[in-house]
Amino acid sequence: MTENRQIIIDSLPTDRLEPGNYALRTVDAPAPGDGEVLCRTLAITIGAGQRAGLQGSASYAGAPRAGIVMSGTAVARVEASNDDAVPLGSLVVCPAGWQDYSVHAAAKVRVVGEGDGVGDPAHHLGVYGTNGLTAYFGLFDVGEPKKGQTVLVSAAAGSVGHLVGQMAKIAGCRVVGVAGGEAKCRLLTEELGFDAAADYKSPSFRSDFKEATPDRVDIYFDNTGGEVLGSALRRMKVGGRIVCCGVVSQYDTSKPAPGPFGVPGLLINFRVRMEGFLVFDYAKRYPEAWTRMREWVEGGKLVPKQDVFEGLEKAPEAFVDLLAGGNVGTRIVRVAS
Amino acid sequence: MTENRQIIIDSLPTDRLEPGNYALRTVDAPAPGDGEVLCRTLAITIGAGQRAGLQGSASYAGAPRAGIVMSGTAVARVEASNDDAVPLGSLVVCPAGWQDYSVHAAAKVRVVGEGDGVGDPAHHLGVYGTNGLTAYFGLFDVGEPKKGQTVLVSAAAGSVGHLVGQMAKIAGCRVVGVAGGEAKCRLLTEELGFDAAADYKSPSFRSDFKEATPDRVDIYFDNTGGEVLGSALRRMKVGGRIVCCGVVSQYDTSKPAPGPFGVPGLLINFRVRMEGFLVFDYAKRYPEAWTRMREWVEGGKLVPKQDVFEGLEKAPEAFVDLLAGGNVGTRIVRVAS
Numbered sequence: 001m002t003e004n005r006q007i008i009i010d011s012l013p014t015d016r017l018e019p020g021n022y023a024l025r026t027v028d029a030p031a032p033g034d035g036e037v038l039c040r041t042l043a044i045t046i047g048a049g050q051r052a053g054l055q056g057s058a059s060y061a062g063a064p065r066a067g068i069v070m071s072g073t074a075v076a077r078v079e080a081s082n083d084d085a086v087p088l089g090s091l092v093v094c095p096a097g098w099q100d101y102s103v104h105a106a107a108k109v110r111v112v113g114e115g116d117g118v119g120d121p122a123h124h125l126g127v128y129g130t131n132g133l134t135a136y137f138g139l140f141d142v143g144e145p146k147k148g149q150t151v152l153v154s155a156a157a158g159s160v161g162h163l164v165g166q167m168a169k170i171a172g173c174r175v176v177g178v179a180g181g182e183a184k185c186r187l188l189t190e191e192l193g194f195d196a197a198a199d200y201k202s203p204s205f206r207s208d209f210k211e212a213t214p215d216r217v218d219i220y221f222d223n224t225g226g227e228v229l230g231s232a233l234r235r236m237k238v239g240g241r242i243v244c245c246g247v248v249s250q251y252d253t254s255k256p257a258p259g260p261f262g263v264p265g266l267l268i269n270f271r272v273r274m275e276g277f278l279v280f281d282y283a284k285r286y287p288e289a290w291t292r293m294r295e296w297v298e299g300g301k302l303v304p305k306q307d308v309f310e311g312l313e314k315a316p317e318a319f320v321d322l323l324a325g326g327n328v329g330t331r332i333v334r335v336a337s
Numbered sequence: 338m339t340e341n342r343q344i345i346i347d348s349l350p351t352d353r354l355e356p357g358n359y360a361l362r363t364v365d366a367p368a369p370g371d372g373e374v375l376c377r378t379l380a381i382t383i384g385a386g387q388r389a390g391l392q393g394s395a396s397y398a399g400a401p402r403a404g405i406v407m408s409g410t411a412v413a414r415v416e417a418s419n420d421d422a423v424p425l426g427s428l429v430v431c432p433a434g435w436q437d438y439s440v441h442a443a444a445k446v447r448v449v450g451e452g453d454g455v456g457d458p459a460h461h462l463g464v465y466g467t468n469g470l471t472a473y474f475g476l477f478d479v480g481e482p483k484k485g486q487t488v489l490v491s492a493a494a495g496s497v498g499h500l501v502g503q504m505a506k507i508a509g510c511r512v513v514g515v516a517g518g519e520a521k522c523r524l525l526t527e528e529l530g531f532d533a534a535a536d537y538k539s540p541s542f543r544s545d546f547k548e549a550t551p552d553r554v555d556i557y558f559d560n561t562g563g564e565v566l567g568s569a570l571r572r573m574k575v576g577g578r579i580v581c582c583g584v585v586s587q588y589d590t591s592k593p594a595p596g597p598f599g600v601p602g603l604l605i606n607f608r609v610r611m612e613g614f615l616v617f618d619y620a621k622r623y624p625e626a627w628t629r630m631r632e633w634v635e636g637g638k639l640v641p642k643q644d645v646f647e648g649l650e651k652a653p654e655a656f657v658d659l660l661a662g663g664n665v666g667t668r669i670v671r672v673a674s
Contacts, residue, residue, distance in 0.1 A: 244601035259596025264562050264581035267613030274611045276604030
C-alpha cells in the first residue's frame with residue numbers, strides 16, 4: 001500500500017495555538033469507491049479563519065475535535081478515478097485536509113485548468129480560490145466602492161487583504177492599508193500600489209493612521225476586528241460601510257475580547273452600515289469573478305502574492321506563524337510536485 | 338418684565354446623572370427681534386439620547402457645558418411675533434430648552450396643527466415628533482420589514498420602541514419586545530399588541546428571550562446597545578438586519594462599556610447587516626410619515642403612549658427617572674397649558 005502521512009489535531013488549543021497541538025501519523029492511503037476519486041495533495045492553503053474552526057461552535061467552520069485530520073483545502077492531482085467526469089491526471093481543488101492522499105466523491109472536487117496562463121497550480125488556492133473570491137465579492141458586492149472613494153483594508157498584506165487593496169485600486173479608489181510591521185507596509189505602497197499604509201504595531205499608529213486617511217474612510221474592509229476596527233470606527237465618513245470579512249485579532253485564543261468601544265454608538269453618529277458576509281453565499285457567481293480576476297492578473301493589474309512553506313510536516317508551523325502575522329499573501333504549504 | 342424660569346446645567350455628570358446636576362434660575366423673558374417669535378413653552382419632551390449629549394464630543398448632540406440652559410424640544414404657543422409667517426397664537430414645535438420662554442427665528446420653528454384630531458398638543462413631541470419619525474424611518478427604511486418576519490425591539494415600552502413595535506405589527510410582522518420589568522412586558526402584550534415580551538431584568542431572561550424568539554430574529558430594532566444587543570446578536574437569522582437607533586444602556590455614565598462580544602464575528606457567521614441612522618437625514622420625507630401615522634392613529638392601529646411629569650421644575654427628576662427606565666412611551670414635562 002501507498003503510505004499516507006496525516007497531520008491530526010492532537011489536542012485543542014486552550015490559548016494560543018502551538019505546533020504541539022498537532023501530531024503526524026502515517027496510515028495506508030485510502031482506495032476510492034464507486035464514483036470516487038483518489039487525490040494526491042500537491043499544495044494546501046492555510047487561512048487564519050481556520051483557527052476560528054478550532055474554537056468550536058462559535059465558528060461557521062463547525063466543531064473541531066482531537067483525533068481527526070486537520071481540515072484544509074488543497075490543489076491535488078487525481079491518481080485513481082472511478083468517475084469519467086474526473087479522469088485520471090486531472091488537477092482538482094478539494095477539501096483534502098492536511099494529508100498526502102484523500103478520497104472524495106467526484107462531484108465534490110472542482111476540476112481546474114492548468115497550462116492556460118494560471119501558472120503555479122497553487123494560484124487556485126489564492127487569487128482563484130477562496131481568498132480571491134472573498135476579496136472580490138466582499139469588496140464589490142458588500143462594499144460597493146465608487147471611483148474616488150477611500151477604501152481602508154486591515155491585514156492588508158494578508159491573503160485576502162492584499163487582493164482587496166489592489167481590486168480597490170482597479171475600481172479607482174484611494175487605498176489605505178493597515179498591516180503589522182514596516183516591511184509589510186512598504187510592500188503595500190511600493191509593490192502593490194496602495195496609496196498609504198499604517199503599521200498597527202508602531203507606537204505612532206494613531207497619528208500615522210489619521211494622517212493616512214485625511215478624508216476619512218468610505219469603505220473599511222475589516223479582516224481583523226478588535227482594535228483596528230475600533231480605530232476605523234472613529235475615522236468613518238458619514239454614510240460609510242464596514243465590510244466584515246474576518247476577525248483575525250480574535251481567533252488565536254479561547255477568550256475572545258469584547259467588541260470595540262463605540263458599537264453601536266459610532267454606527268449611529270456616522271450612519272455607518274456594518275455587514276458580515278461569507279463567500280460561499282456567492283457560489284453561483286464564482287465564474288464571473290474568475291473571469292474578471294484572470295483579466296486583471298494577465299493584464300498585470302492584480303499581483304497575487306504567495307508565501308510558501310515546503311513539506312506537509314511544516315503545516316502546523318506555517319499555521320502558527322500565520323496567526324502571528326508572518327505571512328504575506330496566501331500561505332501555501334507545498335506537499336508534492 | 339415677564340419672568341422666565343430656566344433650568345441650567347450646573348455641573349456635568351461624572352457618573353450617573355442626578356437632579357443636582359441641574360439648577361433653576363429666574364431671568365427676564367427675552368424679547369423677539371426682527372423676524373423672530375417669542376415662544377411660551379407648553380410641554381417639553383425628554384429623550385434618553387439627551388444624556389449622550391452630556392458626554393461631550395462622543396455624541397451627535399454636540400458638546401455640553403455647565404452654565405447653559407439644558408437643551409430640549411418643546412411644543413409652545415407664540416406670544417409675540419415679528420414675522421407674519423408665524424402669527425401670534427400659533428402652536429409651534431421649537432428647540433426651546435428647559436425654560437418658560439424662548440426666542441427663535443420664525444424660520445426655525447415648525448407651526449403645527451391643532452384641533453384637527455391630533456388631540457393633546459404634546460403628541461407633536463411624541464408620535465408626530467422625533468420619536469414617531471425615528472420609529473417610522475428606522476423601521477421601514479433601515480429595517481425593511483416583510484410580512485411574516487420576526488421583529489425584535491429593545492426598550493420596547495420606551496418613547497421610540499412602543500411605536501416601532503406597533504408599526505411592525507401594522508407591517509404584518511411577529512413582534513417581540515424586550516423591556517425592564519413585568520409591568521412593561523404586560524403592557525406590550527396586553528395593550529400594544531406585541532406577540533411576546535421578555536423582561537431583561539428577570540433572572541430567567543436568557544431562556545425567556547429564546548422562548549420568545551423560536552424562529553430567531555429577522556430584524557432587531559436596537560435602542561439599547563449593550564447586553565441586550567449581545568443577546569440579540571446570538572439570535573439573529575442568517576441575513577438579518579440590526580437597526581441601530583440608540584444606545585440607552587451606555588448613556589448614563591462617563592465610562593461606556595466596550596461593544597458586545599461577537600462584533601464582528603457573529604455578523605459574519607450570520608451575514609447580518611447592522612446599520613446606524615439619524616432621523617434628521619430623512620427630514621424631506623417627514624410629511625409622508627406624518628400622513629401615514631395620522632391614518633394609523635385615527636384608525637386605532639397605533640396607540641401613542643405618554644408619560645407625564647407636571648411642572649418645569651420636575652424636568653431634572655423626569656430625566657433621571659427616564660434614564661433609570663421609569664418611562665412608558667414619550668416622556669413629557671408639562672410646563673403650562
